[in-house]
Amino acid sequence: MPMENRQTLVTEYGTRVTITWQCDGILLGHGISRFNALTSFSGASQADVVRLHFGMKGNYAFSYKQLGQTYDLIGGHHNIMYSKEFDITVQNKTLVLETFGIQFPVDQFIQFTQNASDSLKRFAEDILAGKNVMLSERWGAIDSPIQQVLQQIIHCKYNDDLKKLFLLSKSIELLVLCADAYEHTQQETFIKSIADKEKLVAVRDLINERVQDPPNLTQIARLVGLNEYKLKRGFKEVFNNTVFGYLAEQRLHLAHRYLKDTRKTAAEISYELGYATPQHFSNAFRKKFGMPPSAARNNP
16 A cells, blocks of 8 residues: 655744655655745755656745756646756745655656657656756646646545555556646747746636636736737747636546545536536536546545
């Protein structure tokens, strides 16, 4: 069974709550840090592992000694990195940071990627050559598929060997999604300024917070200070989905979680999430998950 460990660390900078899981040599971890001030702090590790890093919430910069690079990161982002030693200095730019990470032993990562995409093959070859390397200089955005897998891990209800199998499969799924997202980061970008990227992240957060009663495009554009053209094209570029496509995804995944974790009926959930009728909700749910809402309570 996977080993699970929960910790709360209180320091002069604030409080960090973490949960980690170990399965088949893979280490997964989720952490939420709440700071009492903007500050900087350092971290280091001697573990010889490949790291998948996901910034789920908050803005920060971190300097990566082995790569000689500083990255200024906003909102949801991800990348894959390797160095035999790992020394970073982090400067938080918001008072709350939420992160998720997966560490693959090098041999295991090579085994998973030796026949994978060209980008992962090149990355694996650099690792075998002893290079310090990042999969992409452009960090990928946490789109809806990645976000949903992260939430599935964090809210996993399984136990024992079934949980171990679930965590292993989701770790590999995130690796695949990150590698696939790499292709999007190599294209010419429409959104070039940090300020506009911050506004688009704010749009995503606004949608997440108001899934039950979302504003329309005109209201969103006014709230974040973007014109509608830049809002629509920029959101599609950053999150690989339209604004309303993303909203529909979030509604359906939230509905799926309600069905699993509460005793609410499908009709109650449909009205709570703003569907016109229970039938409209049922049709959308079946199209997304391949089953009616009534069947979701007994399925992962």
